[in-house]
Amino acid sequence: MRRHRGRIARFLLLLYPAAWRARYGEELMTLIEESGTRGTDLLDVARAGIRLRLAATLPTDGGLPMLLRSAHRHPTAFALAGLLVMLPTLLLAGLSLLGHELGVGPIAQRVDPMIAALTESRAVDVALVLAPALALLVAVAPLVRVGVARDEGAPVATVAVRLRAMNVAVALAAVAIGLVLVWHAAVELSGPPAV
Amino acid sequence: MGDVTSDPEVLLLVSLAGGPKHGHAILLDIESFTGRRLGPGTLYGALSRLDAEGLIEPIEAEGRRRPYRLTASGRTELHRRITRLAETVRVGRRRLAPGGRLARG
Numbered sequence: 683m684r685r686h687r688g689r690i691a692r693f694l695l696l697l698y699p700a701a702w703r704a705r706y707g708e709e710l711m712t713l714i715e716e717s718g719t720r721g722t723d724l725l726d727v728a729r730a731g732i733r734l735r736l737a738a739t740l741p742t743d744g745g746l747p748m749l750l751r752s753a754h755r756h757p758t759a760f761a762l763a764g765l766l767v768m769l770p771t772l773l774l775a776g777l778s779l780l781g782h783e784l785g786v787g788p789i790a791q792r793v794d795p796m797i798a799a800l801t802e803s804r805a806v807d808v809a810l811v812l813a814p815a816l817a818l819l820v821a822v823a824p825l826v827r828v829g830v831a832r833d834e835g836a837p838v839a840t841v842a843v844r845l846r847a848m849n850v851a852v853a854l855a856a857v858a859i860g861l862v863l864v865w866h867a868a869v870e871l872s873g874p875p876a877v
Numbered sequence: 878m879g880d881v882t883s884d885p886e887v888l889l890l891v892s893l894a895g896g897p898k899h900g901h902a903i904l905l906d907i908e909s910f911t912g913r914r915l916g917p918g919t920l921y922g923a924l925s926r927l928d929a930e931g932l933i934e935p936i937e938a939e940g941r942r943r944p945y946r947l948t949a950s951g952r953t954e955l956h957r958r959i960t961r962l963a964e965t966v967r968v969g970r971r972r973l974a975p976g977g978r979l980a981r982g
Binding site for chain 1: 900901904916917918919920922925942943
């Protein structure tokens, strides 16, 4: 367990700014090993890392500091993470569309029980529905730069947008799945057609 | 609610005022005089800020351990902070004394 906590602590070091990690990372790991890692220590390490990361991204002497620096540095990783988040919903919605809207009978027969079994759990149902929204946020994060610049000493919010094909594709896919889910919910709410 | 000595930077400066120490020794020292254990992330966050401000400095490593010591400006800064703290304590004591607030305004 203690070894696992050490590994988790090392993983949590990724929350710290790279320059800080290079300078103090090994010293912090030595301290964690010597002092005996506790559960609360891991929370403390994570909290301190987030604070230092935020402090490193806040404005200093002007310029255009980025609040989403990690996302900007790893846009492809964020696009893939978005895709991964919505993959279950994408697969189920895709198969359901193939089965019911395009009339591929065997697929409908297989996917319907699968969806029914999965959505029996309210938590799984909600997670599947919210996944495209979360995926959209993750994919779009590297495309938007929000920062604070100084204009004659006064802080001014700045927003800049850039386009990256992979992130845009994942974002559009997330929107498309979201629309399919909304359309599906609307059909269900309208009830069965009158005979 | 934290107490007046909960500022990790002050605690770290006080600890190093007693002589150079590495991370674990600082942690144990602070625990001995406050009864409270600082988290390793909190300690190293404060340590890196003080290092960046030139209030403490690293000395020769002892294996994987890196001891730090107070600089001259760190000593001045600690003096300034504890003087301010002592003044707060003095005012608090005076106002808590029976009739103190009314008697002295």
